[in-house]
Amino acid sequence: MPKFKVPEVVVERLSIYLRALKKLSDEHVLSSQELAELVGTTDAQVRKDLAYFGEFGIPGQGYCVGKLKEEITRILALDRSWGLALVGVGKLGAALLAYPGLKRKEFQIKAVFDNDPEKIGKKIEGLTIRAVEEICEVLPRYKIKIGIITTPAEAAQEIANRLVQAGVEGILNFAPVHITVPNKVKLKNVDLSMELEILSYFLSKEIRKER
């Protein structure tokens, strides 16, 4: 257990390290320098990030891939399975349901909801689409703790409220709107136009530099 509050960006990098480690054989021993190169960072950063959680390396040798994978998996709580609910079966919702990254044993979408009577009762990716009014009843039944919002912007806050009421502890919001949740709920906004704005900033800097 970390002694200090771990910044989100460190957790993000753990996830990136894990992805890189998964491509190597468990028996391999690699240095922080090698791990850093695989993910495009510095060895000091790798060591600092891992130091939040303990001492994983063998001094003078490096990290044993299998062991480090195991430790990061445990730190990220990926040694268990999370039940997910997705609300809003439009184009984006349907795309996420088919997204390979969401078809993992650690993350299982167990219920999907929409408010369109045309969709309710139909099946998608093996799941029956339910009415949003059922959220509060269904989520506790499946022990669902994470909600994914893929509704239009105007519906997102109301759906977030319902999810919170139904006991979710984490929300991944794809609706392009700012929503608020109680402090105890962890909210991650995935705003694709924000990613583009960040690219825009860095690109314009490059162009200015070149001229």
Added chain:
Amino acid sequence: MPKFKVPEVVVERLSIYLRALKKLSDEHVLSSQELAELVGTTDAQVRKDLAYFGEFGIPGQGYCVGKLKEEITRILALDRSWGLALVGVGKLGAALLAYPGLKRKEFQIKAVFDNDPEKIGKKIEGLTIRAVEEICEVLPRYKIKIGIITTPAEAAQEIANRLVQAGVEGILNFAPVHITVPNKVKLKNVDLSMELEILSYFLSKEIRKER
């Protein structure tokens, strides 16, 4: 122009501030405290972030919404229009093409590509789907500087190479795989399962704390 290298997280927050400011009337004057509350951060953070780029507030009063919006728009280079290309018209690609956040005057998808002969030549959201072999020829013609990759994982690196060859300076990668690009190209990976891993970490911490 900032004197120091601006961390990406600061640029991210500028984008969040801008989103909050857009909801207020241009004539309104707000304090760093008020802006901080709107986006869930601290006033010290707001002041520090903005200080990278200059002095925008009126001492003792705060920021004029209209003026600050204008400044951030200029800093993020959103006072111009970026041409985009999207490669991979599967479910996720189609969902992004319909995503309201990507239908902005600042970001215009001008060309779409796929390698499926069944799709090539068909239209989607008003754009004709072209063969990936045409990337190098088409992008310079439309002055496209940003590429969006929504292909399956195994095709992503080859498409990134093509995009770089065609002169893109920024790539938004949705394929769930690590790709590499030359240093001069800015790469943003949008890995949806990574967002879930981060939620998983914070949720497990909450659960441990409660017990």
